[in-house]
Amino acid sequence: MHAISQRLTQQNKDVLIIRTFRSKGNPSYLNGFSRRRDVNFEKQERFSNEFIRGNHQNLSVERVAEAALPTAFGEFRISGYRSLTSTEEFVVIHKGNIAPERPTLVRIHSQCLTGDVFGSCKCDCGPQLQKAMQEIENEGLGVIVYQMQEGRGIGIINKIRAYALQDEGADTIEANERLGLGVDLRQYDQCVEILKDLNVGRVRVMSNNPEKIEAMRAGGLVVVERVPIEFEPSKDTAKYLSTKKFQMGHLLQLVS
Numbered sequence: 300m301h302a303i304s305q306r307l308t309q310q311n312k313d314v315l316i317i318r319t320f321r322s323k324g325n326p327s328y329l330n331g332f333s334r335r336r337d338v339n340f341e342k343q344e345r346f347s348n349e350f351i352r353g354n355h356q357n358l359s360v361e362r363v364a365e366a367a368l369p370t371a372f373g374e375f376r377i378s379g380y381r382s383l384t385s386t387e388e389f390v391v392i393h394k395g396n397i398a399p400e401r402p403t404l405v406r407i408h409s410q411c412l413t414g415d416v417f418g419s420c421k422c423d424c425g426p427q428l429q430k431a432m433q434e435i436e437n438e439g440l441g442v443i444v445y446q447m448q449e450g451r452g453i454g455i456i457n458k459i460r461a462y463a464l465q466d467e468g469a470d471t472i473e474a475n476e477r478l479g480l481g482v483d484l485r486q487y488d489q490c491v492e493i494l495k496d497l498n499v500g501r502v503r504v505m506s507n508n509p510e511k512i513e514a515m516r517a518g519g520l521v522v523v524e525r526v527p528i529e530f531e532p533s534k535d536t537a538k539y540l541s542t543k544k545f546q547m548g549h550l551l552q553l554v555s
């Protein structure tokens with residue numbers, strides 16, 4: 300235990316000990332811990348209140364803010380979540396009365412600054428995000444978890460470096476490998492926790508990525524349908540989409 304705890308960050312230790320506290324069910328243990336470790340008092344109080352209410356969901360994310368968000372597609376709610384085990388943050392767009400038994404349109408959208416914000420034609424991320432928002436608006440019910448892991452987790456600067464290599468002919472996988480980076484560093488567990496926190500139980504997944512669909516199943520959600528979210532390849536996206544289909548196993552029917 301001692302060797303393990305030395306490898307943990309302080310934040311991870313907090314979560315570990317708070318989880319231990321929950322399993323032991325002893326609030327005085329947490330108070331003692333707080334004095335020793337200088338845990339944020341607000342956090343301590345919230346966990347104590349959860350204990351009193353009997354909320355033992357044991358999530359590793361927390362919702363820290365929520366507001367209304369009118370958009371070009373319609374009225375949505377926007378929520379901010381924080382990971383309790385890392386510095387990762389998540390933005391969630393949602394709409395309607397979500398209930399576990401109601402099949403709910405969901406998308407885990409991985410941040411793509413170039414596509415989502417600048418309208419890049421190198422990938423289909425921007426149109427996918429817009430289509431997901433439109434579908435949720437039409438349905439009146441749904442969730443988009445916006446995972447801020449740019450470039451499948453390598454970060455925006457490395458993504459631009461990878462684009463430079465792609466300018467010289469590399470595909471999206473070769474470019475990452477030549478930079479000594481993983482092809483896909485993303486983890487979806489906490490995105491799935493967020494869906495559960497929002498009361499989602501049965502999902503209609505808007506995704507072409509089998510790993511995201513599997514992550515939802517593994518996390519305990521019932522996948523009732525996959526809703527394809529696909530666009531005709533253009534001269535700019537053809538190579539990228541072909542690599543996604545034939546080397547990364549994405550479910551793309553319009554790519555030959």
Ligand SMILES: [Zn+2]
Nearest residue numbers: 411414422424
């Ligand atoms: Zn993109």
